[in-house]
Amino acid sequence: MKRQTIVVGGGVIGLLSAYGLAAGGVPVTLIDASDTGTEASWAGGGIVSPLYPWRYSAAVTALAHWSQDYYPGLGEVLKQQSGVDPEVHETGLYWLDLEDEDHALAWAQREGRALHRVHMKEVHAAVPALGDGFAKAVYMPGVANVRNPRLLQAMRGALAQMPNVRIVERCPVHGFVREGQRILGVQTALGEMRAEQVVVAAGAWSGNLIARLGLELPVRPMKGQMILFKCAEDFLPSMVLAKRRYAIPRRDGHILVGSTLEDVGFDKTPTEDALESLRATAIDLLPGLADAKVIKHWAGLRPASPEGIPYIGAVPGYEGLWLNCGHFRNGLVLAPASCQLLAELMLGRAPCIDPSPYAPVGRL
Known part of the structure; x- marks a missing residue:
């Protein structure tokens, strides 16, 4: 019998983790402090x-290449x-005035990815x-882009139709239910919720939650602001x-x-300085935008981690506790591979890629 599992966090990583586990027959409860898909995954x-x-x-x-190939079918x-x-x-992507162009081209040749100079x-x-x-x-x-708000809606819609999935929104998780070194569930605003396994996929908030166990998980918020025309x-x-800006x-x-x-903690208030800077970038890239109105301006909190390498796997010393977090700027990019890998590890299946670089053991 598959073990009852709680997934904490309803961003792209939490949603897709729940989806992969549920598809493998696991009874899953997905818990989010707000509504699913309203934080960093929506904001990117x-x-x-x-x-x-x-540069990575x-x-x-490894995660990026697996996910890039998987995305069209997932969509x-x-x-x-x-x-x-x-x-x-799929639109393709132009990089302009790269300082490390030769390095980029050498990487592409080595990795077998299509990248070439263009006049x-x-x-x-x-x-x-x-x-x-x-x-x-x-x-x-x-190279594709995915309309992430719709991706999140689609994932939530797919989960809602799965009979072994329960979605609990607007329910902050405050800590864990423990028996010695075994995790038996979570403490929430709605009371105690029990399960045989708990997955922490709470993005920038993951470090704060894991700290309740006396563990230091180096995942912290990094603010990013965007504008829309x-x-x-x-x-x-x-x-x-x-110049690190994109359209x-x-x-x-x-x-x-x-x-x-921006390294400003959990403050995700949009600022006028950022709006003006982003608008200047937009006009520099695409001068026709000088006459266009900014119709939306927002901010999100990326889950920064050392070298941007996520934590995926079991937490040593705490039976039943798993991580899938710390994807920094690449949560949407890396989600399919990260969540496939987590599901395979939890289900005892052969992993799609080598899990050792992401294992929490030795990194906490």
Whole structure:
């Protein structure tokens, strides 16, 4: 018989962890302090790639490559199950004026990923809205973005139809139910909830929760702010990225521009300074946006971790306690592989990738 499991956190990692476990026959209770899908997963841009994939460790690369290949099929399955299209939108991605272009190209050749130099004339022909102030570019075809609010709606909708899943929202988790070194559930605003296994997938709040056990999990919030424009559907045919800022087109003409990186604790208040900085970036990248109105401005809290390597696996010394957190800027990118790996470990199946770089043992 599959062991009753509580998943704490209703972002992309929590939702997809619950989905994978439930698909394996596990009875799952998903608990979120607010409504599911309303924190960092909702706030991100949804690029299905790390911003600069060649600058990450092999551990992040392994998760990213597995997930990138998996996303199109996942989008279709979730659309069929929920009736909500996550809009996995393949546009390709241009990086402009890279300082480490040679390193990027060498990484792509080594990893077998398509990435090549493109003359600026070709870039302007492909992206007519692009500004003139750029000297060189590299392009990766096939890179997608996912419309993350719809992805989250689709995942919640799919979970709601699974008979072995219970979703509990607006229910903060304050601690754990323990018997010695065994975890038997969680303490919540609605009282004690028991289960044989608990998965902490609470994003930037995971470290605070694990601290209730006297453990130090180095996952902390890093604020990121974004802005949104509405343009013609053909205004921006591809994603573009320069100086750590990016513009992402949605199919209906919405353009996301982001993002900031701010170490300000759990404050996610949008600021006027960030709005002006992001708008200046947007106009530098795409001068036509000077006449466009910013229709939305928001902030989210990324779960920062050392080197951006998530914690996935059992917590040593605490039987029944598991982690799937600390994905930093890449939660949406890495979610399919991270959650597949967690489900395989918990179900005793052969893992899709080597789990050792993500194991909590030796890292807490």
